[in-house]
């Protein structure tokens with residue numbers, strides 16, 4: 415239990431909030447500094463205050479919801495009028511991430 419997404423319906427767009435409940439010792443806080451260097455094994459991973467997943471949720475275009483009810487027209491692919499909060503699983507797809515409720 416460490417990655418929680420909360421979706422609340424909004425007037426125009428759903429609000430999607432990501433929260434990492436792991437502490438900064440967790441593996442998800444260990445990553446390379448720049449996205450450009452994520453491919454480069456020589457670049458050392460360093461510890462960060464923020465979970466790597468949180469950085470992707472800063473940009474709605476970069477995190478696609480892939481649950482069974484995903485909506486191609488919706489923001490984040492989240493269907494309208496969804497109100498849900500829970501643990502998520504996340505898949506890194508190089509220039510975006512995919513997520514769904516676990």
Ligand SMILES: [Zn+2]
Pocket residue numbers: 416417434435436440442443465466467
């Ligand atoms: Zn995390």
